[in-house]
Amino acid sequence: METFEKAAAAERPAGVRELPIVTGHLALDFANTVDNRFDHLGTYPGLLHWAVRVDILTAAGARRLFETGPQSLRAAHALRAVLVEVFGGIADGQPRADAHWAGLRPFVTDSYRHCDLLPHRGSYVMSWPDDRPGAVLWPVARAAADLLTAPDLGRLKRCAGCPWVFLDRSRNGSRRWCSMEDCGTRAKMERYVTKRKASRPR
Numbered sequence: 001m002e003t004f005e006k007a008a009a010a011e012r013p014a015g016v017r018e019l020p021i022v023t024g025h026l027a028l029d030f031a032n033t034v035d036n037r038f039d040h041l042g043t044y045p046g047l048l049h050w051a052v053r054v055d056i057l058t059a060a061g062a063r064r065l066f067e068t069g070p071q072s073l074r075a076a077h078a079l080r081a082v083l084v085e086v087f088g089g090i091a092d093g094q095p096r097a098d099a100h101w102a103g104l105r106p107f108v109t110d111s112y113r114h115c116d117l118l119p120h121r122g123s124y125v126m127s128w129p130d131d132r133p134g135a136v137l138w139p140v141a142r143a144a145a146d147l148l149t150a151p152d153l154g155r156l157k158r159c160a161g162c163p164w165v166f167l168d169r170s171r172n173g174s175r176r177w178c179s180m181e182d183c184g185t186r187a188k189m190e191r192y193v194t195k196r197k198a199s200r201p202r
């Protein structure tokens with residue numbers, strides 16, 4: 001039987017890399033799912049594969065969802081579009097989250113409508129059922145609402161080398177790239193080449 005893992009791998013053409021997951025924040029990682037113009041959430045198996053990688057779903061849960069049949073990606077893409085607008089705007093110094101709240105609110109209310117409260121280490125965590133199509137979007141929407149009201153929001157930045165956004169958690173606020181291994185390395189290489197060119201005698 002075909003699994004979602006195989007289907008997700010098949011959707012990715014040769015030469016397209018596995019999506020780097022760079023921010024460690026669900027809402028931002030969800031916004032950063034188009035890489036070099038390739039949409040890693042372009043198919044339902046792709047969405048499930050991403051959800052397993054960021055620990056929203058277990059592999060078994062994703063397999064179960066996959067077997068219940070293909071689901072519409074319209075909601076996932078609508079949520080991503082609003083997160084790209086909201087967090088991109090904030091990173092660019094033009095916050096308009098309130099203007100986009102009408103687009104985001106249905107996802108957030110849906111998230112709270114479906115969540116359970118589980119005791120966890122003397123406190124509680126929110127938890128969502130993993131057997132319904134919304135399972136991937138509920139934790140993402142909740143993470144987005146949390147970030148919008150967190151002091152951390154001021155640390156939101158856009159990568160100097162690509163359109164992705166990230167939280168700069170460095171002590172002196174000096175992080176410039178979504179990932180040092182990727183955009184950071186590329187920028188350093190380009191600087192190195194430019195320097196070498198400049199220092200070459202004519």
Ligand SMILES: [Zn+2]
Pocket residue numbers: 159160161162163164177178179183
């Ligand atoms: Zn980048």
